[in-house]
Ligand code: ADP
């Protein structure tokens with residue numbers, strides 16, 4: 001019998017290796033941006049089409065490559081960055097495996113144009129699935145342009161596995177932001193589908209933070225700096241009062257590489273102890289500079305974990321830096337944006353494909369919640385007697401301050417799960433009353449029903465909005481005076497991607513692309529007039545949170561976001577009919593027991609429990 005073991009052809013070996021390096025368009029963005037930074041570029045442009053699925057291109061003004069190097073750069077394990085194994089321990093560049101370009105070229109159509117400043121003519125290379133289709137001299141600006149088209153064109157299974165455009169775009173923006181934060185000295189430009197998302201001028205870290213996250217961050221940054229021998233921590237933390245419900249604006253960089261580090265995160269969180277409102281997360285960008293020999297980054301290319309040889313010292317210094325910044329908060333003058341020193345690091349950063357951080361417990365709650373069956377008993381069975389009040393839904397709307405919220409528009413009235421009684425046969429409602437303007441209490445057959453008014457309303461609205469998204473028949477109220485709202489670039493890009501869905505909810509708007517501005521011309525008819533255009537902004541925030549942390553799909557994320565934003569708050573006084581409507585509508589929901597994000601809406605104290613309270 002002949003021998004059967006064979007070496008894999010390069011193209012297949014490359015495709016297999018690509019599986020590790022290239023997971024999605026954002027991975028390509030990360031690798032290309034890092035290469036450009038490694039090449040000493042001062043201006044980087046990232047062009048993205050179709051959330052990177054059709055095109056990811058990075059154009060830089062860095063060192064460029066010779067003709068031979070250009071050809072070599074596409075071979076596996078071809079790198080200019082290390083030549084001896086010792087080099088591995090003193091790494092200051094991102095790349096060193098020489099895998100990225102080869103991997104990308106194995107699963108996409110790549111066009112590379114490059115010229116060194118000292119050469120008169122550059123090189124153009126065209127590769128498809130590892131196969132070189134063309135190599136020729138070309139007139140091109142000094143620097144390098146790598147265009148990656150139709151990612152996974154030859155691996156349909158992976159292409160189908162890509163997420164929706166807003167999700168992929170979010171990953172791209174995450175990578176871009178990490179590079180931008182770690183390198184405020186670079187000019188960075190991002191265009192998606194031909195429109196500008198970011199145009200970041202070189203500056204200091206504070207200016208960069210404002211450039212990325214928006215002008216209101218100007219007011220909320222506290223500078224940090226702490227140093228012991230061989231270790232320096234500096235950057236900015238957010239004022240505690242500016243902390244948000246959203247995780248995701250926390251960044252550690254170690255020698256310019258983006259890292260995740262739960263132990264160090266803990267150091268920051270404990271420094272904020274008692275200063276934060278419940279369930280809020282502080283903003284921070286902290287740059288850790290440490291002797292490269294005391295940090296191990298030689299882990300998997302897509303990982304952002306690093307090992308410090310002396311974690312406890314790093315913890316202590318991070319903690320001290322943050323505590324000091326917070327302590328000085330009350331005394332310190334505001335940051336002078338122009339004079340502020342630049343915290344740029346000699347090294348670079350290595351972001352990763354961000355993992356969605358849902359704790360196992362959170363996820364489980366959520367899973368459990370979604371697998372929950374609708375309650376077997378209808379709400380009517382909760383009550384000792386028929387109790388529907390005549391005119392509850394039919395009363396003049398003006399009487400109910402929360403009518404638009406509590407009353408379902410006629411076209412969406414949920415099917416009552418039992419035949420309503422003819423009005424004349426109905427007795428008056430049993431006692432419903434409000435406790436601490438937060439809970440609604442009512443006596444039912446099995447005991448005492450308590451609703452959390454805000455949570456209950458959130459559930460009701462969620463079902464309503466979800467239904468509306470599915471039916472595609474929004475009821476829009478035109479605005480007399482269109483309202484303009486400037487959005488953060490990333491939010492604007494996101495809104496462009498999910499425009500149809502936001503419209504399906506009942507918002508009507510135009511997008512002023514050059515100004516990154518939303519022009520609101522209509523709003524959902526049942527949205528109280530007290531909400532202005534900024535409801536869209538918080539909608540986007542919440543949408544990201546729902547999608548990333550709760551892993552809800554598009555419609556669910558949006559419906560939950562709007563419900564959360566518009567539900568009546570704790571502290572709102574409710575009239576008896578409003579309370580009744582809340583109870584009725586909650587039990588008309590298929591899943592009345594929890595909010596979309598898993599909080600309890602109601603509890604029942606049964607008679608036994610009640611009696612046991614009195615011995
Ligand atoms: P690595 O970054 O790990 O070395 P890559 O596959 O990303 O591996 O790149 C291979 C080589 O190609 C790099 O070592 C570098 O010499 C060259 N190269 C890649 N991108 C650029 C660029 N934008 N400008 C100049 N040289 C580049």
Ligand code: MG
Pocket residue numbers: 031034035094095096100101
């Ligand atoms: Mg590289």
